[in-house]
Amino acid sequence: MSAASSRPGTVRRFETPVILVAGLAFLVLLATWVPGIVSPRSIAQLMIWVVLVVGLYTFSGLSGIISFGQTTFSTIAAYCVAWLTLNPFVKASSMPGLPQFILSASLHPLASAAISIAVAAAIGLVVALAVMRLAGEAATIATFALLIVVNSIYGNWNSVTGGMSSIVGIPIVVGVWIAFGTAVLAIVVAYAFQTSRGGLMLQASRDDEVAARASGIEVKRWRIIAFVISAALMGLGGVVQAHFLGVISVESFYLGTTFMTLAMLVVGGRSSLTGAVVGAVILSLVTSVLRGLERGVELGSVNLQIPSGIQEVALGALMLVMLVRRRRGLCGLWEARFSRGDAD
Amino acid sequence: MVQTLINAISLGSIYALVALGIGLLFGVLKVINFAHGDFITIGAFALIIPSSQAAAEMGIGLMPWPLVIAGVAAVVVLTALAAEFLVFRPLRGADSATVMIASFALGYFLQSSLLLVFGSRPKSVNLWSQLNVPVVLGGAETSLLQIIIIAATALLIAGLGFLMRYTSVGLAMRAAAENFRMARLVGVRANLVIGAAIALSGILAAAVSLLIVVQTGVLSYRMGVPLMIFGFVATVIGGMGSLLGSAVGGFAVGIVSVLAQTFLPESARPFRDAVVFSVVFLVLMLRPKGLIGGGQRGERI
Structure with a gap:
C-alpha cells in the first residue's frame, strides 16, 4: 500500500x-x-x-466496506440548505410544518452550509x-x-419537505470556481485523512482485517470516524x-446518484484517491458526451442521434465490463506522483 | 383479527420468497445479489409484449396458466444464468465487495434496459384477476389470492427443503455453503452448484413476479427494488446464510409491516417502512448476527 511511500519529505x-x-x-x-469545448456548467x-x-x-x-447509503447525507444536507436559505414566504406556503425558528430563518449560504454539513x-x-x-x-x-428509509421519510413528510415535489428557489450562488474550490477542499480533507495515522490503520484493515485486528488496530473506531468524515x-x-x-x-440523491458515484469510484479504482478523482472526471465527460448524442449532433450533413435511455444502459455495461476485466x-x-523511484 | 393475521402471513410469504432467493445465493456464493429485485421485475415484464406504449399488451400472459408459470420461470432463470456466465463466473475469486458492486451494476443495467424498452410509465396489466375474489374463512373476510399466495409459498418452501435435504444437488449445495473449498476438494463441481443455486433463486424470483403482478396489477421498471430491500432486511435479521433464517426473517418482516400498518395512527402510516426498518435496526443492535444463529451454529442453507 502507499503507506510506506507517504513518509518522505514535505514536498513529496x-x-x-x-x-x-x-x-x-x-x-x-x-x-x-x-x-x-466544454461549458463551464458541465465542468461545475x-x-x-x-x-x-x-x-x-x-x-x-479506505475501509473496503461498500456503502450504498452515502448519498443519503447529501439529501440531508441539501434539504437543510433549503430550510435555512429559502425565502421565508416561500417556505411558509410549501413547507408549513417547519418549526417557527426555521421558517423565519434566512441565513447566509456559508452559515447554512456549515450547519447543514454539521447536521449531515x-x-x-x-x-x-x-x-x-x-x-x-x-x-x-x-x-x-438507510438510503431507502431516508428517501421514504423525506418523500412522505409533506409538511416539512414538500414530499415528492421539488423544492425550487434555493439561491444559486455556485459557479464553476466555487465548485472547483469545494472539490479541492474535498480532495485535501480526504488526502489528509488517508495519510493520517487513523487513515493508514483503516487501510491496513481493508487489506487484511484479521492481521489488522491482531496488530491492535481498533477497526470499528476508525470505520466510524471515516464514515463521519465521508458523511460530511x-x-x-x-x-x-x-x-x-x-x-x-x-x-436528486437517490438510486441514480448512488449508482453514478459508485460507478465513478469503481471505474477509476476504488482503492486510491487518484482513482476516485479520475473516475469522476472520466464518467462525467462520458455521460455528457452521451447526453449530447441523445439530443442529437450535426456531423456535416448527417444528424447523429441515439435513442434516449442508451446513456444509462451504456454506463451499466461499462461498469460491468470494467469489473470483469479490471x-x-x-x-x-x-496514486498520482511525479517521482517513480520509491513506488511501492 | 383473523383477517389481519392472514394479511400478515401472506405479505410475509412474499418477503420470505424474496429472502430465500437472496439467501440461497448468499449461502453458496457468499454474494449479496443486488440484482435479485430486478430478476423479479424481469419476470413481471416477461408477461407482456415489449413496447413503450402506455397500454400493455399481454404476450406470455395470455397462455394457459401452467404455460404462463413455465414461461415466466424460463425467462427469469435464463436471465439469472446469463448473469452467472457473464458477470459472476468471471468474478469468481474476487473479494465480496467487488462482486456486490457487480451485482448492483447488473441491477442498474437491467433496470435501465427495461426503461429503454418499456418506458418509465407504470403499466397496468390484468392477470388472473378472477383470483381477487373475497372468501370467508373462519368468520373473517379475505381474498382467494392471499390464500393462494400462502399455499404457493408453503409449496415452494417444502419443495426447496426437499431438494436441499434429499437430492444430490441439494447435498452438494449444502456442502458448498458449509465450506466451498473443502466441497470442491471432495469432488463437488463448483460451477454446477452455483448454476443450480442461481437457477433456483431465479425460480423463486419468478414466483414472486407472478404473485405480485396478480396482486397489484401494475408493472414498473423499479417494482422489484422495494421487494428486494425487504428481502435483504429479512435475510439480515434472520441471520445471513441460513435458509431457515431467511424464511423466518421474511415472515417476521411481513408481520411487523402489517402490524405497523394496522396499529399506527393515521398520520404515521406513510412512515410504516421507516418504523419497520427501525425495528430491524433494533434487532441488529441486540443481535448483530441475526435471529437464527449465523456463523457456524445451526444448519446453514
Whole structure:
C-alpha cells in the first residue's frame, strides 16, 4: 500500500493532491478560456461529482466496506440548505410544518452550509455507531436500507419537505470556481485523512482485517470516524449541488446518484484517491458526451442521434465490463506522483 | 383479527420468497445479489409484449396458466444464468465487495434496459384477476389470492427443503455453503452448484413476479427494488446464510409491516417502512448476527 511511500519529505508528501488539483484546475481554465469545448456548467457539475465520489471514497475506498447509503447525507444536507436559505414566504406556503425558528430563518449560504454539513455529519455519527456493529456484507445492506428509509421519510413528510415535489428557489450562488474550490477542499480533507495515522490503520484493515485486528488496530473506531468524515463530504456535495441548480428533490440523491458515484469510484479504482478523482472526471465527460448524442449532433450533413435511455444502459455495461476485466479500476492502488523511484 | 393475521402471513410469504432467493445465493456464493429485485421485475415484464406504449399488451400472459408459470420461470432463470456466465463466473475469486458492486451494476443495467424498452410509465396489466375474489374463512373476510399466495409459498418452501435435504444437488449445495473449498476438494463441481443455486433463486424470483403482478396489477421498471430491500432486511435479521433464517426473517418482516400498518395512527402510516426498518435496526443492535444463529451454529442453507 502507499503507506510506506507517504513518509518522505514535505514536498513529496503533497504530490498527489497537488497533481489532482492541477488537473482539475486545467479543466476549469479550459472551460472558461476556450469557448466551445466544454461549458463551464458541465465542468461545475463535474466538480460536484468529484466532491461526491471523493466523499464516498473516504469511507468505502479506505475501509473496503461498500456503502450504498452515502448519498443519503447529501439529501440531508441539501434539504437543510433549503430550510435555512429559502425565502421565508416561500417556505411558509410549501413547507408549513417547519418549526417557527426555521421558517423565519434566512441565513447566509456559508452559515447554512456549515450547519447543514454539521447536521449531515451528526446523523452520520449516529448511523455509524449502529451500522458499524455489523460485519462487512450486513453493514452494506444496512447502508442500503438507510438510503431507502431516508428517501421514504423525506418523500412522505409533506409538511416539512414538500414530499415528492421539488423544492425550487434555493439561491444559486455556485459557479464553476466555487465548485472547483469545494472539490479541492474535498480532495485535501480526504488526502489528509488517508495519510493520517487513523487513515493508514483503516487501510491496513481493508487489506487484511484479521492481521489488522491482531496488530491492535481498533477497526470499528476508525470505520466510524471515516464514515463521519465521508458523511460530511457527501453533505458538502449536497450543499453545493443545491446552490448550483437551485432545485432539489428526494430523487436528486437517490438510486441514480448512488449508482453514478459508485460507478465513478469503481471505474477509476476504488482503492486510491487518484482513482476516485479520475473516475469522476472520466464518467462525467462520458455521460455528457452521451447526453449530447441523445439530443442529437450535426456531423456535416448527417444528424447523429441515439435513442434516449442508451446513456444509462451504456454506463451499466461499462461498469460491468470494467469489473470483469479490471476489477481494481483504472488506477488500482496507484496514486498520482511525479517521482517513480520509491513506488511501492 | 383473523383477517389481519392472514394479511400478515401472506405479505410475509412474499418477503420470505424474496429472502430465500437472496439467501440461497448468499449461502453458496457468499454474494449479496443486488440484482435479485430486478430478476423479479424481469419476470413481471416477461408477461407482456415489449413496447413503450402506455397500454400493455399481454404476450406470455395470455397462455394457459401452467404455460404462463413455465414461461415466466424460463425467462427469469435464463436471465439469472446469463448473469452467472457473464458477470459472476468471471468474478469468481474476487473479494465480496467487488462482486456486490457487480451485482448492483447488473441491477442498474437491467433496470435501465427495461426503461429503454418499456418506458418509465407504470403499466397496468390484468392477470388472473378472477383470483381477487373475497372468501370467508373462519368468520373473517379475505381474498382467494392471499390464500393462494400462502399455499404457493408453503409449496415452494417444502419443495426447496426437499431438494436441499434429499437430492444430490441439494447435498452438494449444502456442502458448498458449509465450506466451498473443502466441497470442491471432495469432488463437488463448483460451477454446477452455483448454476443450480442461481437457477433456483431465479425460480423463486419468478414466483414472486407472478404473485405480485396478480396482486397489484401494475408493472414498473423499479417494482422489484422495494421487494428486494425487504428481502435483504429479512435475510439480515434472520441471520445471513441460513435458509431457515431467511424464511423466518421474511415472515417476521411481513408481520411487523402489517402490524405497523394496522396499529399506527393515521398520520404515521406513510412512515410504516421507516418504523419497520427501525425495528430491524433494533434487532441488529441486540443481535448483530441475526435471529437464527449465523456463523457456524445451526444448519446453514
